[in-house]
Amino acid sequence: MSKSEVKIVSRIKTKRKTWHTVLASAVFGKKELGESFLGSPEEAVGRFLKINLKDLTGNMRDQNAYVSFKIVKWQGSTLDTIHTGYELTSASVKRMVKKNCNRLDDYFLFMTKDNKPLVVKTLMFTIKKISRSIRTQLRKVLKEILAEEFKKNNFDAIFSNIIAYKTQQTAKKQLAKVYPLKEMAIRKLVLVSREQTAGSKTESETAPAKDLEKASIEEPAASI
Numbered sequence: 001m002s003k004s005e006v007k008i009v010s011r012i013k014t015k016r017k018t019w020h021t022v023l024a025s026a027v028f029g030k031k032e033l034g035e036s037f038l039g040s041p042e043e044a045v046g047r048f049l050k051i052n053l054k055d056l057t058g059n060m061r062d063q064n065a066y067v068s069f070k071i072v073k074w075q076g077s078t079l080d081t082i083h084t085g086y087e088l089t090s091a092s093v094k095r096m097v098k099k100n101c102n103r104l105d106d107y108f109l110f111m112t113k114d115n116k117p118l119v120v121k122t123l124m125f126t127i128k129k130i131s132r133s134i135r136t137q138l139r140k141v142l143k144e145i146l147a148e149e150f151k152k153n154n155f156d157a158i159f160s161n162i163i164a165y166k167t168q169q170t171a172k173k174q175l176a177k178v179y180p181l182k183e184m185a186i187r188k189l190v191l192v193s194r195e196q197t198a199g200s201k202t203e204s205e206t207a208p209a210k211d212l213e214k215a216s217i218e219e220p221a222a223s224i
Contacts, residue, residue, distance in 0.1 A: 018077065020044065024069065025083045027156055028056050033069065033081070041074035048084070053163060064092035067163070068190075086162055086189040093123065096183050102126040106139055109192075110150040112158060120146060121188040127180050137178050145171050155191070162186050 020041055022033040033051055036044055048070050053062035068085035097103065104124040111117055124138060149167060150158060161167045172184035 020074070020077050020079050022049070022069075022071065022079045023081060024051075024056060025081055027083060027160055031056060036079065041077075041079060044071045044079050045073065047071050049081075053086075057163075062163075064089050065163070083159055084191045086159065086186065088185060088187050093185075093187060096123070096125055096185070098125065098182065100129060101182060102130055102135060104135055104138060105187075106142065108143060108146060110147060112150050112155045113152060114154040116155045117192050118150065118155070118158070119188070119190045119192055120150075120186065122146070123183070123185045123187045124175070124181055125183040127182055130179055134179050138175055138181075141175055141178055142171060142184075145174055159189070162189055 017037050017039045019035045020038050021035055022044075024031040024033050033049065038044055048068060050066045050068050053065040053067055054060060056062075056067060066087050066089065067083055068087070069081040070084045071079050071081050073080050102125070104126070105122070106124075107119060107121045109117060109119055122142060124142065126135075126138075146167075149161075149170075153161070158167070168184050168186055172181055175181055175184060
């Protein structure tokens, strides 16, 4: 290379990563969930994360449940989320199982007052073995109780009542008029995609399995 020749070297520009704070939804008082190291906050939008309910409430009894969040927007160095689900741990469900009783599992697709479709999976344990007719009646009454609850409340109110166990306690008390239960639990609550629930039965009707399979359940696909 002659002295008159100049070698040109191009430098690849890279985005500098910074820490962004992830905040819980308003139901949890915008509590800090953690931090994410990102080149751009837009990268996090659409991501899901699961947090133990105990870490949000500080109550030890809540350690058997998880809450799902979805990052929906960013402001400066903060990432805002919405709550999209609630779920009991498998271990806690196993501990509910006792001998000489009936376990009744059900799932429903309800529409809230603010028109948000939710899949609800319920769980009941009876004190003793019961007849099929009583089991059928318990399922029927539970569906009616939840349908009324979801119809008159918006998603945030429903979610708050479930994580505070108010819905479960109220349902258990009313179901005792049919037959006393050892346990009545909301095993899972999931916000589903409205566009993909077309044709599914909602509100006071149970959603058939074939319809629920079509619903796009918003569950964590990636963590931050």
